[in-house]
Amino acid sequence: MEIVHTISAFKQLLKPLKKEKLKIALVPTMGALHKGHLSLIEIAKDSADIVVCSIFVNPTQFTDPKDLERYPRPLEHDIKMLTDAGCNMVFMPTVKEMYPTFPVPEDWHLDLGPAEFLLEGEFRKGHYQGVTQIVKKLFDVVEPDIAFFGQKDFQQVLMIRNMVKHFQMPLEIVSCPIIREDDGLAMSSRNIHLSPSDRENSLVLNKALQFVSDNFEKLDLEELLAKAKTMINNTPGVELDYFTIADSESLLPVDDKKAHNSVVLVAAKVGQTRLIDNMILN
Ligand code: PAF
Numbered sequence: 702m703e704i705v706h707t708i709s710a711f712k713q714l715l716k717p718l719k720k721e722k723l724k725i726a727l728v729p730t731m732g733a734l735h736k737g738h739l740s741l742i743e744i745a746k747d748s749a750d751i752v753v754c755s756i757f758v759n760p761t762q763f764t765d766p767k768d769l770e771r772y773p774r775p776l777e778h779d780i781k782m783l784t785d786a787g788c789n790m791v792f793m794p795t796v797k798e799m800y801p802t803f804p805v806p807e808d809w810h811l812d813l814g815p816a817e818f819l820l821e822g823e824f825r826k827g828h829y830q831g832v833t834q835i836v837k838k839l840f841d842v843v844e845p846d847i848a849f850f851g852q853k854d855f856q857q858v859l860m861i862r863n864m865v866k867h868f869q870m871p872l873e874i875v876s877c878p879i880i881r882e883d884d885g886l887a888m889s890s891r892n893i894h895l896s897p898s899d900r901e902n903s904l905v906l907n908k909a910l911q912f913v914s915d916n917f918e919k920l921d922l923e924e925l926l927a928k929a930k931t932m933i934n935n936t937p938g939v940e941l942d943y944f945t946i947a948d949s950e951s952l953l954p955v956d957d958k959k960a961h962n963s964v965v966l967v968a969a970k971v972g973q974t975r976l977i978d979n980m981i982l983n
Contacts, residue, residue: 702783703790708842711792715844723750727845729836732756733773733890734782737880741849742786744877753843754783755792757799761806762831768975773890792843799838809834813863816952820966821856821977824942832857833864840870847873851880853887855966855979856952879978881907887978898938899972905936906967910980913946913965917982922946922958933969942968942975949981 705711718725726749728741745752756779763769783791796803810830817829850858858876865874880888885907895903909929916925933941946955949962966979
């Protein structure tokens with residue numbers, strides 16, 4: 702597996718691959734890899750000739766400096782996981798490589814549509830500007846034909862699709878299923894921050910989503926939301942940011958269960974750790 706730190710070195714390696722017209726897949730990550738990331742690598746391997754994984758903890762998407770500071774960076778472990786998974790190339794740039802003027806911000810603002818300001822956008826102002834800024838840069842370096850993202854960051858996938866449409870980039874964006882622990886907790890790099898009691902309490906998020914999914918046909922929207930929110934609010938140490946049943950394109954709350962493309966989304970702080978999760982309903 703090739704490990705590359707600079708854009709110029711990556712471009713050199715890319716040239717012959719492009720010449721041979723090999724299909725290139727990119728799995729962008731911030732490292733601290735888990736089985737969820739490995740599932741993206743597996744899916745990518747099935748649909749491309751070369752799988753590139755990027756590891757870059759992107760400072761411009763963090764709205765809380767403490768969150769950036771304590772973001773896990775187990776690099777050796779990540780490299781071993783990617784080697785074992787059969788990934789072909791890892792792009793692991795420094796902050797200066799991706800943002801030469803850092804910490805002076807680059808001029809970047811993109812109209813990502815009104816959904817940018819809902820849900821995560823409301824709680825993490827500017828987050829999706831930072832995400833789309835780095836993903837655009839990574840796409841420009843790697844020039845992938847296809848890129849894979851986890852459905853756990855549902856709104857992120859939507860924002861990236863909007864960015865790709867805006868720049869008319871010739872690549873396919875694939876959203877891959879959420880990978881869960883045996884007890885239902887969605888895998889996340891942030892889960893390692895959960896204390897044993899947080900870990901136990903965090904299970905209510907999946908339970909509340911599952912409750913909505915199981916009862917979507919039976920109960921009306923108000924009752925579904927009220928019961929699910931009560932489950933979460935009655936769990937110690939869990940502070941709910943939002944729980945909503947939304948249209949999967951606009952992310953606005955649905956007012957009619959017959960409407961198609963609904964998704965139930967949740968975000969909550971469990972102890973000191975903020976978790977998100979979702980389930981597609983129809
Ligand atoms: O989902 C993530 O890990 C990050 O937001 C991404 C897409 C790698 C951009 O930094």
